[in-house]
Amino acid sequence: MNTLLSPDELEARLRAIGAERYHRQHPLHKAMYEGKLTKGQLQAWALNRYYYQAQIPRKDATLLARLPTTELRREWRRRIEDHDGTADSSGGIARWLKLTNGLGLDDEYVTSLKGLLPATLFAVDAYVAFVRDRSILAAIASSLTELxxxxxxxxxxxxxxxxxxxxxxxxxxxxxxxxxxxxxxxTFALNYVKEHARTPEQQQEVLGALEFKCAILWQLLDALDHAYVEGHIPPGAFVPETP
Amino acid sequence: MNTLLSPDELEARLRAIGAERYHRQHPLHKAMYEGKLTKGQLQAWALNRYYYQAQIPRKDATLLARLPTTELRREWRRRIEDHDGTADSSGGIARWLKLTNGLGLDDEYVTSLKGLLPATLFAVDAYVAFVRDRSILAAIASSLTELxxxxxxxxxxxxxxxxxxxxxxxxxxxxxxxxxxxxxxxTFALNYVKEHARTPEQQQEVLGALEFKCAILWQLLDALDHAYVEGHIPPGAFVPETP
Structure with a gap:
């Protein structure tokens, strides 16, 4: 039996999940910022992560279509604007292409999604499916990795x-x-789940949603690690020209 | 431009994909039959593969629900019987539990899906989604790994x-x-795609579906290799008691 947590206890449990399971703890993140990756490995990371970035507004639109109030929809619409941009600003996906481009990858190749690790496709699509199929509470909680x-x-x-x-x-x-x-x-998502997770079952759902999302991000790095650090590139995936 | 292949040319192309991308070529398959895996590694394989086995009848039922004729539905219903069993026979899922059980894993633990690699969940669910969302021709073609x-x-x-x-x-x-x-x-699926893939686009769809399915099976072994051979078990996944 799970007991009912206070909103602050729920927040503490969410932060504990982040401390243990967020991909900041992943060896590939450390190797990346410590300068230990080759240009080819950085290309592979940026190329695969592009698919995550490109699906984020679809993920958010999937949730937007399910949200019942103007207030919630305005909040979620802003996230789509952040990634797809507006008349005045280019948005996150376009800015991600500055990274892939700066690393020497053609925009056309990156956006074609050719060369993506199948594991990237499966993990990112699982995130979109989660937001489509689970409760609105769980879908909002899955965004809490932004904490x-x-x-x-x-x-x-x-x-x-x-x-x-x-x-x-x-x-x-x-x-x-x-x-x-x-x-x-x-901040918005945390306040939402603290206010709306009012039963032990709902609180477990929220905690499970954050664990699920951490597992997605972790798996994206695991797959890159296996393919491009340990050298087991699966058939059909991107092969760096530079080592 | 892709040209129209004869049915036998299409079959040859499908068999060429299998020769290159089917997981028979995966190092973990070789290590397994050559006796190089520990009992803990075999447990991890059987545990994760259980989820694939358990989802196969759901995958087939997803397609069954979309098939337009009695003939096709009778063919596909037989596959569900093979896995779920009948009054007289236990079926593939129950027989898979003989393997996990023989390797020392409790049925209750295995069927709880606790300890599954997130990568297994993402890949298997991607297969079910493919069969739900793509054309019937592509869905049938994705079963051709059975060749x-x-x-x-x-x-x-x-x-x-x-x-x-x-x-x-x-x-x-x-x-x-x-x-x-x-x-x-x-044999049924091969004859079906040879008969029904009548345009270059349909033939590409069939070839792509088999590549996709090969990528699923390959990724299941890649994830096991990374976690249990190279030793990077992600947070929350099964940790073998024996080495």
Whole structure:
């Protein structure tokens, strides 16, 4: 039997999941910001992560279509704007292409999704399916990895600028706006789940949703590690030209 | 531009995909039948593969619900019987539990799906989603990996009986019926796609579906390899008691 947690106890449990399971703990994240990856390995990371970035607005639109109130839909619509951009601003997907481009990959190749690891496809699609099929509470809770992203983004930006001569501030244009967008998003989502998870079952659902999302992000790095660090590239996937 | 292939040319292309991408070529398959895996590694394989086995009848039922004719539905219903059993016969899922049980795993633990690699969940669910969302032609074509399974099953049975003293014929009860079921299934599916893929686009769809399915099976072994051979078990997944 699970007991009912207070909202603050629920938050503490969510933060404990993040401390243990968020991909900040993954060896590939550490290797990346410590400068230990080759350009080919960074290309593979950026190429595969592009698919995650490109599906985020579809994930958010899937949830937007299910949200019952104007207030919730306005909040969620902003997230889609952050990624798809507006008349005045290019948005996260376009900024991600600055990274792949800065690493020497053609936009056309990146957006074709040819060369993607099948594991990336399966994991990202599982995230979109989760948001489509589970409760709105679980779908909102699955976005709570943003609670932990400012730290990882800070480490990544600082480490990559220092350790890889071919990476510039402009190449990393994706990340800087996320340092303000992510806290705004996660504050809303955290307050929402603290207010709406009112039974032990709902609280378990929220905790499970964050574990699920952490597993997605972890698996994206596991698959890259296996293919491009340990050298087991599956048939059909991107093979770097540079080592 | 893709040109129209004759039915026999299409079959040759399908067999070429199998020769290159079917998981018979995967290092973990070879290590398994050559007796190089520990009992803990075999447990991890059987535990994760259980989820694939358990979802196969749901995958087939998803397709069954979409098939337009009695003839097609009778063919596909037989596959569900093979896995779920009948009043007189236990079926493939129950026989898979003889394997996990023979390897020392409790049925309750196995069927709870606790300890599954997230990568297994994502890959298997991607297969069910493919069969739900793509054309009937692509869905049927994705079953064509059965063309290649008798060889791999033969290697696996022979090698596992010879190399692992704790594995018996009874433990491997799942595999023997598959040696007759799989050719029956794949003959039907092959004839179906040869007859119904009548445009270059449809033929590409069929070839793509087989590549997709090969990528699923390959990824299941890649994830096991990374977690249990190279030793990077993700948070929350099964940890073998024996090495």
């Amino acid at each position: 932990f992203s400012p730290t990882i983004i800070g480490e990544r930006m600082e480490g990559m600028l220092r350790n890889y001569p071919y990476i510039s501030e402009d190449t990393l244009a994706y990340f800087k706006p996320r340092l303000t967008q992510a806290p705004q998003d996660s | 290649f399974s008798p060889t791999i099953i033969g290697e696996r049975m022979e090698g596992m009986l010879r190399n692992y003293p704790y594995i018996s014929e009874d433990t491997l009860a799942y595999f023997k019926p598959r040696l007759t079921q799989a050719p029956q299934d794949s």
